[in-house]
Amino acid sequence: MQGASSLAPCSTLCYALCMSKPNFDNVMNALRTVMDPDLQKDLVSLNMIRDLKVSDDGKVSLRVVLTTPACPLKEKIKSDVIAAVTSVSGVTGTEITMDAEVRKAGMGSGAVSKEVGIPGVTHIIAVSSGKGGVGKSTVSVNLATSLALEGARVGLLDADIYGPNIPTMMGVTENPKLFMDPEKGEMFVPPTSHGVKVMSMGFLIQGDQPVIWRGPMLHNILSQFCTKVQWGDLDYLILDLPPGTGDVQLSIAQMLPLTGALIVTTPQEIALQDVRKAINMWDKVKVPIIGVVENMSHFTGDDGKKYYIFGQGGGDLLAKKFNTKVLAMNPLVPEVREGGDAGKPIVVKNPESESAKILRDLAKKVAQEVAILDSKQNAAKGLEIGQF
Ligand SMILES: Nc1ncnc2c1ncn2[C@@H]1O[C@H](COP(=O)(O)OP(=O)(O)O)[C@@H](O)[C@H]1O
Ligand SMILES: [Mg+2]
Incomplete structure (x- = not known):
C-alpha cells in the first residue's frame, strides 16, 4: 500500500522534471510553422487558429478556421496541425476541430460602380x-x-x-x-x-x-x-x-x-x-x-x-x-x-x-x-x- 501511494507523487514529479510543460506560447509558435499552401502564409498570421487551450496535463485543444468548408486541403492542414502541436515537448494529446468562415476582402472588383450588393x-x-x-x-x-x-x-x-x-x-x-x-x-x-x-x-x-x-x-x-x-x-x-x-x-x-x-x-x-x-x-x-x-x-x-x-x-x-x-x-x-x-x-x-x-x-x-x-x-x- 505504502509503495503504491509513494508511486503517485514520484510519477507526477517525473512528469514535471522530465517534460517541460507546454504552454499557449510554445504551441502557438509551433503552429507558426504550418502553412496554408494556397495562401502561402502560416495559420497563425492568417488568424486561422482559434480557442487554443493547453491544459495542465498537456492536452491541447483548438479550432482551425479555414476560408471555406469545401477546402480540398482540409485533411492535409489538419494532419500538419496535429504534427506541429505534438512536436511541442510535453503535449500529451490533441483535440482539433476543423471549422470554416468564408471571408470577403471587400466589395469585389470592377471598373463599373456597383449599384447594389446583396447584404449577407x-x-x-x-x-x-x-x-x-x-x-x-x-x-x-x-x-x-x-x-x-x-x-x-x-x-x-x-x-x-x-x-x-x-x-x-x-x-x-x-x-x-x-x-x-x-x-x-x-x-x-x-x-x-x-x-x-x-x-x-x-x-x-x-x-x-x-x-x-x-x-x-x-x-x-x-x-x-x-x-x-x-x-x-x-x-x-x-x-x-x-x-x-x-x-x-x-x-x-x-x-x-x-x-x-x-x-x-x-x-x-x-x-x-x-x-x-x-x-x-x-x-x-x-x-x-x-x-x-x-x-x-x-x-x-x-x-x-x-x-x-x-x-x-x-x-x-x-x-x-x-x-x-x-x-x-x-x-x-x-x-x-x-x-x-x-x-x-x-x-x-x-x-x-x-x-x-x-x-x-x-x-x-x-x-x-x-x-x-x-x-x-x-x-x-x-x-x-x-x-x-
Ligand atoms: N456532362 C454531361 N453529360 C450528359 N448530359 C449533359 C452533360 N452536361 C449537360 N448535359 C445535358 O445537356 C443539356 C444542356 O445542358 P445545360 O446544362 O442545360 O446547358 P446550358 O445551361 O449551357 O444551356 C441538358 O439536357 C443537360 O442535361
Ligand atoms: Mg442553362
Whole structure:
C-alpha cells in the first residue's frame, strides 16, 4: 500500500522534471510553422487558429478556421496541425476541430460602380459561357449542391431569364412565398432544395410563355432578384447566366460585386470562339476568371474506350491563352442529363459515380480559387488576411 501511494507523487514529479510543460506560447509558435499552401502564409498570421487551450496535463485543444468548408486541403492542414502541436515537448494529446468562415476582402472588383450588393451574401460567383447548351445550368446546380453538401450556405439564382430551367433541375415544386419585411416591404422567400436556396424567373412566368425583355426591363428584374429576395446569410451565391455577352451579363457586372466568373465550355472550336468573347467581356468589366470547366469532354463507350466527340484539349488551350486553369473535365454521361431532368443533381442522385466525384471535386477547387482570389484582393487593398 505504502509503495503504491509513494508511486503517485514520484510519477507526477517525473512528469514535471522530465517534460517541460507546454504552454499557449510554445504551441502557438509551433503552429507558426504550418502553412496554408494556397495562401502561402502560416495559420497563425492568417488568424486561422482559434480557442487554443493547453491544459495542465498537456492536452491541447483548438479550432482551425479555414476560408471555406469545401477546402480540398482540409485533411492535409489538419494532419500538419496535429504534427506541429505534438512536436511541442510535453503535449500529451490533441483535440482539433476543423471549422470554416468564408471571408470577403471587400466589395469585389470592377471598373463599373456597383449599384447594389446583396447584404449577407459573401461571394457571388457567375457561371458563364459563350454558347448555349454547353452545360452551364448542369454545372451550376451541381456546384451549388456540392458546396451545400460540404456545409456552406448557398443560394442559386437562375439569371437565365429567357430559358429558366433551374427549378426543374433542382426539383423545386413550390413557388417562393411572399413575406412583408417592415423595412424593405414585400420580399420573396426563396424555396430550398438539396440544401440550396433557389430563385428563378421560372417561378414568376406562367407555363411555356416566351419571355421578351428589353434592356431596362432586364436590369429591373435582375435588380429585384438581388434586392427583393430574402437570401439571408450566404457564403456563396451561384448565378446561372444565359449564354453570350449581352445585356444580362453587363447588367450583372454593373450591378453586383462579383467575386469571379466560372467559364463552362465544350471542347470544340465554336464553343471556344464564343467563350473567348465571354472571357474578354469579363476582363473588360474587371471580373476575374475563377477557372474553366470543360464539359462533355469525352464519352466512354460500352467497349470501355473514350471517345472525344467534341474534340480534345480545348479547355486546356483556353486556360493557357487566358492564364487561367481547367478546374474540371466532366465527361458526357447520360446519368448527368437524367439527374437534371429528374430534379436530382448527379452529386445527390449517385454521389459515388465518376461524374459526381468530378463535380464535387470541382466545387472544392472553385471554393479554393475563390479563397485565393479573395486573399489577393485583400493584399491589393493592403489588408492582412483575417482583417475585416
Ligand atoms: N456532362 C454531361 N453529360 C450528359 N448530359 C449533359 C452533360 N452536361 C449537360 N448535359 C445535358 O445537356 C443539356 C444542356 O445542358 P445545360 O446544362 O442545360 O446547358 P446550358 O445551361 O449551357 O444551356 C441538358 O439536357 C443537360 O442535361
Ligand atoms: Mg442553362
